[in-house]
Amino acid sequence: MIEITNLKYKYKNNEETIKNINLQIKDGEVVCIIGKNGSGKSTLARLIAGITMPTSGTVLVQGIDTKDKKKFKNLREKIGIVFQNPENQIIFNNVHDDMIFALDNLEIEDKENKIKNALIEVRHGRIYR
Numbered sequence: 001m002i003e004i005t006n007l008k009y010k011y012k013n014n015e016e017t018i019k020n021i022n023l024q025i026k027d028g029e030v031v032c033i034i035g036k037n038g039s040g041k042s043t044l045a046r047l048i049a050g051i052t053m054p055t056s057g058t059v060l061v062q063g064i065d066t067k068d069k070k071k072f073k074n075l076r077e078k079i080g081i082v083f084q085n086p087e088n089q090i091i092f093n094n095v096h097d098d099m100i101f102a103l104d105n106l107e108i109e110d111k112e113n114k115i116k117n118a119l120i121e122v123r124h125g126r127i128y129r
């Protein structure tokens with residue numbers, strides 16, 4: 001579950017972007033957040049992923065407060081983000097090497113097998129079912 005409580009975020013030299021959001025997303029729910037350009041969707045996604053820290057309020061991901069630096073690694077295992085601009089995210093020249101990089105960062109073992117199984121899931125379109 002993702003629990004967002006009284007969340008506010010303000011960039012320096014800008015007016016408040018996230019103005020007191022309260023939201024719960026339950027396990028298995030698929031949620032689409034829509035809004036006009038510059039309304040704060042990407043900012044909210046980065047806040048949920050724990051890449052951006054709230055100005056005030058809290059974001060809990062499976063009970064982990066994104067502000068809790070000691071739990072940063074646990075958080076990274078539970079939530080990921082696909083950035084709006086893939087050039088900010090894709091590092092290597094092929095999918096395999098990029099996946100290995102992610103698992104290396106999390107110190108996960110049995111990488112080749114996990115990647116193979118994940119790619120089979122994607123191929124069969126099972127990811128959201």
Ligand SMILES: Nc1ncnc2c1ncn2[C@@H]1O[C@H](COP(=O)(O)OP(=O)(O)OP(=O)(O)O)[C@@H](O)[C@H]1O
Pocket residue numbers: 011012014017035036037038039040041042043044084
């Ligand atoms: N690094 C930054 N510094 C200052 N202001 C920023 C920064 N990044 C975004 N903003 C501002 O915060 C607001 C929200 O931006 P954000 O990128 O979250 O919107 P968005 O809903 O994802 O937009 P889009 O539909 O264009 O992707 C905008 O006014 C934007 O100009």
Ligand SMILES: [Mg+2]
Pocket residue numbers: 041042043084
């Ligand atoms: Mg965006």
